[in-house]
Amino acid sequence: MKRLRGVAASPGAHRGPAAVVAVGSVSLSDAPVEDPVSEATALEKAMETVATGLEARAAARGGELSEILEAQAAMARDPELLAGAQRLIEERALPGGRAVMEAGEEYALALEASDSDYMAARAQDVRDVCRRIAAGLAGETSLLALEAPSVVVAKELMPADVADLDLHLVRAFATEGGSRTSHTAIVARSLGVPAVVGVDGLVSAIANGMLVGVDGDSGTVYLDPDPKTTEMLDRRSAERAAPFEELRTIAGDEPAATKDGTR
Numbered sequence: 001m002k003r004l005r006g007v008a009a010s011p012g013a014h015r016g017p018a019a020v021v022a023v024g025s026v027s028l029s030d031a032p033v034e035d036p037v038s039e040a041t042a043l044e045k046a047m048e049t050v051a052t053g054l055e056a057r058a059a060a061r062g063g064e065l066s067e068i069l070e071a072q073a074a075m076a077r078d079p080e081l082l083a084g085a086q087r088l089i090e091e092r093a094l095p096g097g098r099a100v101m102e103a104g105e106e107y108a109l110a111l112e113a114s115d116s117d118y119m120a121a122r123a124q125d126v127r128d129v130c131r132r133i134a135a136g137l138a139g140e141t142s143l144l145a146l147e148a149p150s151v152v153v154a155k156e157l158m159p160a161d162v163a164d165l166d167l168h169l170v171r172a173f174a175t176e177g178g179s180r181t182s183h184t185a186i187v188a189r190s191l192g193v194p195a196v197v198g199v200d201g202l203v204s205a206i207a208n209g210m211l212v213g214v215d216g217d218s219g220t221v222y223l224d225p226d227p228k229t230t231e232m233l234d235r236r237s238a239e240r241a242a243p244f245e246e247l248r249t250i251a252g253d254e255p256a257a258t259k260d261g262t263r
Contacts, residue, residue, distance in 0.1 A: 001226040006174070006199035008219035009185035013236040014172040014194050015213035015225060018206050019150035023161050026135040028101060032093035040086040043096035046136040050129065051076035057163040064190040068159045068183055075129045081107065097134030104130030121181045128158040146170070151212045155203050157184045167191060172214035174221050176202045188216075192244075196221050 033039040051073040058069035075081070084103035088094045094102070108123040146152070146169040154161075156177035162184070170193055178184045178197030188195035194216030205223060206212060213222035213233045222229050257263045 001229060002205070002223040004199050004202060004205065004221040004223065006196040006202075006219050006221060007178070007180060008216055009178065009180055009182070009197045010173070010188035010193060010195035010216045012172075012192070012194035012240045013213070013215045013217065013233045014151065015211060015222070015230060015233045015237070016149055016151045016171045018153045018208060018210045018212040019146055020153045020203060020206055020208050021157070021161070021165075023154060023156065023158065026097065026131050026140055027138050028098050028134060029095045029138075030098060031095065033089065033095055036089045036093060039096050040089050042137060043085055043089065043100060043133070044082060046096065046133050047076050047082060047100070049136055050132045053132075054129075054160060057160060061163050065159060065163060065187050068186070069163060072125055072129050072159060075126060076133065081130075095137075097137045100130050100133050117179065118181045121179060121183075124156070124158065124177075124182070128160070132160065151214055153202060153206050153212065159183045159187065162187050172212075172216070173197075174199060174202060174212065174214050176200065 054069045054073035054076060058066040058073065061069065081100070081103055084106070085096065085099040088099040088102055089096060092099075104126050108126045111123040111126065112120050114120050146166050149169050149171050151172045151174060152165065152170055153174050154176075156175055157173065170191070172193055173184055173188050173195040175182075175184050175195075175197045176199055180197075182197060184197055185195055194214045196214055196216055196219050199221055202221065211224055213225040213229060214220075215222070215233070215236075222233070225233060255263050
C-alpha cells in the first residue's frame with residue numbers, strides 16, 4: 001500500500017477502481033492565416049458553439065454544477081475576449097485557436113494575481129473555455145466515459161469535463177491540481193462524494209482499474225489499500241451512506257406532497 005497526501009476537498013471516504021481521465025491539450029497552429037476576416041468569423045462561431053454546449057450541459061445537470069457551467073458559457077460569449085482575439089488575428093495573422101488562447105491568458109493572469117483565492121481559482125475557468133474554443137476550431141473533441149462505479153482520477157477536472165461523466169458512477173474524485181476553492185472540490189461537495197485535490201504525482205502513480213481509496217477528511221489517497229485500510233474505508237463509507245438510505249426509505253417511490261395535498 002502507498003499513501004499520497006493532498007488537500008482534503010470534500011468529506012467522506014470511499015474505495016474503488018480508478019478511472020484515469022485525460023483532459024488533453026489542444027493542437028495549436030502557428031502558421032499565419034491568409035484570410036483574417038474569415039478566421040475572425042470562424043472564431044466567433046466557435047465561441048458561440050462552445051457557449052451553447054455549456055448551456056446544454058447546464059440544463060441537463062442542475063444545481064451548483066449548472067450555475068458554474070452557465071458562468072462559463074457567459075465567458076465564452078464575452079465580447080472583450082472575442083475582440084481581443086480578433087485583434088490578434090488582424091494585427092498578427094494568428095490562427096483563431098492561438099489568438100483566443102493568448103487573449104484568454106491575459107485574463108487568466110489577471111485573475112491569478114487577485115488576493116482572493118476564489119477569484120484566482122477562476123483563472124482555470126478562462127483557460128478551459130479558451131481551450132474548448134480552440135479545440136472546436138481544430139475539430140477536436142474530448143470524450144470521457146465511465147463504465148462502472150469508479151474513483152475518478154485526473155490531473156485536473158473542469159466543470160464541463162465533470163458534466164460529461166455519468167455522475168451516478170462517480171464514487172470519489174482525486175486530482176493532481178486544484179484547491180478547496182477549485183471546481184472539482186465545489187462539485188464534489190455538492191454531489192456529496194469524497195474528494196482529495198492537489199496530490200503531487202497522482203496520475204503517474206495510478207493505472208486504470210487500480211484499487212484506490214480516497215479519504216476526503218484527511219486528504220489522503222491510498223493506492224492498493226491493505227486489509228486494515230480497506231475495512232476502515234468501507235466502514236466510513238457505509239456510515240456516511242446510512243442516513244441517506246434511511247431518507248430514501250422514508251421518502252419511498254411516490255411523489256412527495258404536503259398534508260394539504262400540494263405536491
